[in-house]
Amino acid sequence: MPEMPELEVLRENIERLIVGKSIEDFRIIKPYIQKTLLPDDLIGQRVAAVTRRGKYIEIALEGYRIVVHLMLAGRFKIQPKENPPLKSSAAFIEFDNDNTLHLVEDAKLKRMSMWILPKEKGTDDIKELGPEPLSEEFTVDRLAELLGASRERLKNFLLNQRNVAGIGNAYADEICWQAGLSPFKQANKLSADEVARLHGAIHKTLIEATEQTRRLTGKGIEINETRPFMAVHRRKGESCPRCGTKIEWVSTTARDTFYCPRCQTEGRILKDGRTSRFLKGN
Incomplete structure (x- = not known):
């Protein structure tokens, strides 16, 4: 399972690819991943930032926050949007830079989760978490x-x-x-x-x-x-x-x-x- 160091590098690299880009399509392929309803107005939303809280990755949009927990076998993959969805894709997000971000999971036991929350909410509204170990408050x-x-x-x-x-x-x-x-x-x-x-x-x-x-x-x-x-x-x-x-x-x-x-x-x-x-x- 990826832990804080891996997830922090993942956050940096995803942000580099999608920040400032707008969503052109958003699809749930395998419903198990979806923990909240899919809003009707996600298309056109621009990515403002990609952040991390504990083991959760947050994609901050103009009006929403996408929160993902990869669990043991969940992963992100990126590919050109003209390519068909991957067999292991549970969901995907197409952006206006011709890239598609796939949320994939190959394990038999499916545990990866995704929440779409109002922008003022985040991981701490889903899960009670302690301080970040590299934060100033963690003295x-x-x-x-x-x-x-x-x-x-x-x-x-x-x-x-x-x-x-x-x-x-x-x-x-x-x-x-x-x-x-x-x-x-x-x-x-x-x-x-x-x-x-x-x-x-x-x-x-x-x-x-x-x-x-x-x-x-x-x-x-x-x-x-x-x-x-x-x-x-x-x-x-x-x-x-x-x-x-x-x-x-x-x-x-x-x-x-x-x-x-x-x-x-x-x-x-x-x-x-x-x-x-x-x-x-x-």
Whole structure:
């Protein structure tokens, strides 16, 4: 699933292609994607900006706001408008520059969603989200306040979009490693020093990942999600780039977690996330 760094680069590249352009056609091909009614007056609407809130992409028009959540397998594709719709297209928007923006999803389980809202509304009217992790409001004190109110394990805290918006499984692993903290430590038990380290790790990880994704992707909108720059995520059995210890892996019913035992768990190796006492809260 694309996370904040990939989605920020996607936002930049889509904006470069469609800002200032007007809609000539807008069609829903597969109704599952549509979460609101399609207004009658979308044709002729000009794109004012493309923004991002958490994992949502927003296309701001003169009178409306199109909000898209790609989920696991949803993607944007662009092609000349004379081309027929792609087999996987759930919806498409034709613009007056001869380009068509397709919303596509190849997975069997269709989860991508689209809302069309009045221009004064946006993602926060759909979903309760926490602060943007690179925003000015996301200070060390704000993070300490959020952590102090949570009994979640640290990784789960980072994944909870009500706490911090935009972080997913991959970057949660990287942030915990960068901070030298166990993904399974209880959020409200972090010391002041650990909170400061975590805050710095969030900034460093997301900024560097955005820069790397921008370099790998270029100006296209098919985002490179190989993430070769990652230190621990999906690096099971490889050497930790900081200490050389073998990266370990915990599997749960919900997700996989990758970590360095020496850097993060005081040498403890968790063999099975479904039975580990660290995940059971003991």
